Amino acid sequence: MLFNSLDFAIFLPVVFVLYWFVFNKSLKWQNLLVAAASYLFYGWWDWRFLSLILFSTLVDYFVGQHLGKTESPTRRKVLLWISILVNLGFLGFFKYYNFFLDNFKSAFSVAGYELNANSLNIILPVGISFYTFQTLSYTIDVYKKRLEPAKNFISFAAFVSFFPQLVAGPIERATNLLPQFYRNRKFEYSQGVDGMRQILWGLFKKVVIADNCAVYANHIFENSADMSGSTLLLGAVFFTFQIYGDFSGYSDIAIGTARLFGFNLMQNFAFPYFSRDIAEFWRRWHISLSTWFRDYVYIPLGGSRGGTWMKVRNTFIIFIVSGFWHGANWTFIVWGALNAIYFLPLLLAKRNRQNMEVVAQNSYLPSFKELWQMSLTFGLTVIAWVFFRAEDIGHAISYLGGMFSFSLFEFFRLEYGELISLILILILVIIEWFGRENQYAIEKVNKFKFIYRYLFYLSILSLIFWFYADNENFIYFQF
């Protein structure tokens, strides 16, 4: 079920009413409703893959329970590995089987051997990378004794399948989300209104920004061979905003929806395109994934302790694994590696933590230095996104080759739709700039006077209404 669909527009109020008015007497029943609604939400897309979530949930629940009962290091390790193998096994099979097979076949072919193995026609279950990581965080935290095992199966099932963030995050830590299923939840007016506001902003980013930019980004990327450098640059910029609008929009809707049910999810995007360096960008982009890799991969590998070589190795591992998480294609691996290359000079110069606070705090405009830093970081990001969007490495290289040719300075006439999309991007950037010190851009609109507040909501609603098209899926569903 898509957030921007009529199905969800019916589903959400129905579940909301049942949750607060029918099942409100018992926490257990509320959690059961959340789990059932989440399974319905997921099964709407393809009910066959519900068995996958259920199996994963059962395995991790029982692993967690047994981890809670044993102190034997060997048994604990075995239990942890059972969970890791089952979860990563599913992920590996559904997401990476064909990729590895094809690459092995190519490698053997180069060496003069022919492998007789056929690729399988595998459907990638929506959101498998997200809920796999979420449930793994539970097992690892229980293993590390940072978290008590789940108190009951229903709460745990609801935690794994929690519909607002099931298919595209934020990837919640068990330490944050699971305890919320044990607490009695009381509806709070301010939280409800805040949730609605964040949903509204998420819809704006998805429907107005991402879906509009998608039309032109797709067109330019699909016909890149015939385009001038300036048009290719425009295509890359459109994709840069498409992916931001799409993914951060989804996260906003997810966080807002969770708030309607009394849950607090972590912030997933913190105005990443206002970053002054790549290190800051990665602290602000897909925060739930970056911190997941930091906590469960980077730190166990030694993090930034040890010598320079160790730091470089760990940085490359983390970025390449992060790239590979996005998809079974060399383009994602190169995208990750490129970001590692961007990051490395900052790490080596120990300047990767120099921009920790919000840019131009307490002032309307950035300084020239900040503007230059933001533009440079944005430019580097745009180049990296070309690898993310391209069909294959060859396509990415030819795209960038075309972009950085003399035709980069060629004048082109903007189509009407392109102009509209650029205006909409400008609106987004202005609103996000003025809201950059908050959790999401329009969080503080409730401080406006009644009439201005409603006019603002009405304008956003009008834009969503005008640009709504039900044909665009969320990009991150494929990951």
Next chain:
Amino acid sequence: MKKFLVKISFTLTILALIAYPLDLVISCQLKRNNSFEGELEVWNDIYNATNNYPIAIYGSSRAWIHVNSKIIEKELEKPTYNYGVNGYHFPMQYFRHQELLRFNNAPELIIITLDATSFQKLENLYNKVQFLPFVIYNNKMQDFVSNYNGFSYTDLNFPLCRYQGEDLVLLELIRDLVNPQSELRYQGFAGKDKKWTKDFIKAKNEFGTIEIVLDAGIIELFNKFISECKSKGIEVVMVYPPEYVDGQNFVSNRDQVINLYERLAARNSLKFLNYSKDQLSYEKKYFYNATHLNLMGANIFTDKLAKDLKKTEYFSDN
């Protein structure tokens, strides 16, 4: 919770309260627009119940571009209106006829122009902007357009939804406010003062030749229309306007279609004025594409048609 639900209901109510009047304002403004091939002008004339013309011309673009109401009016000395609806087959022409009768006096004479595609099925709405200002306020139109692809359930039942994403309409409304334009059609007619274009060559390169699939349901509807007209005392004359000779073999079964029109006319004892092989068809200068006469050609053709109509029983009796 109570406060939250009240606020949500309040917001939704405000939206609903804004939506209906806004829909009405947009629809009223759009009705005044003379773009979109002037179709809105014709619908307005029908719904304003001001069209009590004894002579009515029906058909597709080969009616409203070809038959000059002014010339017919002058020659036959009776007020004439052209109800040709661009890009549509007979069922849409019949719907317009029904709406005409619902709001106006019935005409005495209907000149129905036919072309190769008149009895062919059509799945998608063409120039759907012409229905936008009326469709949610007119159940008959709502039912009729729902037979085609073009409007969703929400478009047809909820205010403003059908205007969603119609950038062109929005721009036209703004243009109209800044710079209102005069009417495109004169009593339904608008000749095209254009020279020969490459439309036909483009179509021929794209499609080669096409075969028209005649739809039995539409033929039945046509027979129903004729008998209804007879019962109301409305005279009907069938007309097949000229087509440029090079384009005549674009439709592979053109002769079969024209034969059908001849048979229908004979069976219903109607006059069929067939200009498919008229001298005009050999003169490229009178066309802007293979199936459409330009203004000069349309005036010559209408003159010829008026003179031929004068010789029909209807005019000799009246």
